[in-house]
Amino acid sequence: MxxxxxxxxxxxxxxxxxxxxxxxxxxxxxxxxxxxxxxxxxxxxxxxxxxxxxxxxxxxxxxxxxxxxxxxxxxxxxxxxxxxxxxxxxxxxxxxxxxxxxxxxxxxxxxxxxxxxxxxxxQLTEHDLYPLLIRYLASELKLYSMRIDEKRSSNRYGMNANKWLHPDIVAMEPIAETWDQLVRTCVLKGDGQSVRLWSFEVKRSMTRANVREYFFQAVSNSTWANEGYLVCTSIAGDGTEDELRMLSALHGIGVIVLNTKDLSESEILIPARAKTDIDWQTVNRLVVENGDMKEFVDLVSNYYETGRLRVKDWNK
Known part of the structure; x- marks a missing residue:
């Protein structure tokens, strides 16, 4: 013994x-x-x-x-x-x-x-997580997503002018997709909401040492959307989750824990505070600066006008 x-x-x-x-x-x-x-x-x-x-x-x-x-x-x-x-x-x-x-x-x-x-x-990098998140959003949340590459931005105002401007992933939720055409027409003509936009900032792991920096990066680049999320694969350390919950209560950004081994086991740990209105001024700033964001808004605009989705345009 x-x-x-x-x-x-x-x-x-x-x-x-x-x-x-x-x-x-x-x-x-x-x-x-x-x-x-x-x-x-x-x-x-x-x-x-x-x-x-x-x-x-x-x-x-x-x-x-x-x-x-x-x-x-x-x-x-x-x-x-x-x-x-x-x-x-x-x-x-x-x-x-x-x-x-x-x-x-x-x-x-x-x-x-x-x-x-x-x-x-x-050894997974943040870039490795982007396609995994897009698959999760498509399969579990029924969102149509796009990757926003900050390298496609103009940087016309200098190196740090666009710091924390770009989210990693943006997505469209076509909430009217399954509605009757008459209802969709009424919503469109009556200025109702047939689409919701989501924004995501992706990090590998959150600890007490980096949680505030990562969270406020998500606040900066994702609060324009109806729902904004900070996504990570793990949360470690005493008090890290409590800090996230406090910050989320103040600023409305949600948290998703992505399970890279089994995407269906991923978890919306803290739901985002949904907003009725989109901050179109910030969207315009992103469109002016970034080609990917312009392509995303073009697809959203096309859906608004036609009500049709081409799957091949999304989730890439």
Whole structure:
């Protein structure tokens, strides 16, 4: 029987498997397997009807011990979004190297494949996320999207004149698409709303250190739309989500957590505060400066006039 506390067992396991993310359940199963004698007496408790009941108890304990776990080593990290929470030992010096403590496991093909997938996910750039977000918006939210490339802007007023002007993705929601033609005509003639515009700023990961900078970038380039969102693949660190909720309540920008492994599992963590009116003055500024935005507004204008959508023009 070892003399290690459960938090030390967990810390040791994470350090032996650097740069790999584990759920509480995976950690629980690993430490029970490694230290069976330490858990033998506890397992005999009558309230654990099955092995799964016992593992679930250890999972709950790991969740409650989060703060003690990360205090064991300053390189231990955790991340809440996307769910479930994961823990890892951040040792970038050993990324891609074989740790001698897990040499025996390298014969396991599934282990190696999973490790490679984790490395691949960690290497995704913001540009890699754009097509994934566009697919998510099309499949889950039924939006017609376009990428706005800031390189297509004029920059006529100098290097930083357009700083934080451009969103990464813009989208149209044709809310009248399935309406009867008579209703659509009434809406058009009566100055009703048949289209809603969305705007998205994309970041890889949000932490307490960068959350305000990223959020106000989204405020700057996305508040012109009916709905504006800050999109990321993860939210890490104490207080980061609370800070996002406070900022969203003040400024109305929503937050989407994009699950790159399974887009259907992506989550609108904080819904945007929808606005009735579009800030057309800002839209005009974007159109004047950027060719992609001009193309987007041209397609929106065409839909307003004809009510027809050509799928090949969108989601690119």
């Amino acid at each position: 070892s003399r290690l506390s459960q938090t030390q067992k967990i810390a040791n396991w994470l350090m032996e498997n650097p740069n790999q993310k584990f759920t509480a359940r995976e950690i629980a199963q690993a430490i029970i397997k490694r230290y069976p004698e330490d858990y033998q007496e506890k397992r005999l408790n009558d309230r654990f009807v099955s092995e799964q009941d016992f593992i679930q108890q250890i999972v709950a304990e790991i969740g409650a011990q989060k703060d003690q776990i990360i205090k064991k080593n300053k390189k231990i990290r955790w991340q809440d979004k996307p769910k479930p929470r994961v823990y890892w030992f951040d040792d970038t010096r050993t990324m891609g190297l074989v740790n001698s403590l897990v040499a025996d496991d390298l014969a396991d093909i599934e282990y190696e494949a999973d490790k490679q997938q984790q490395v691949k996910q960690a």
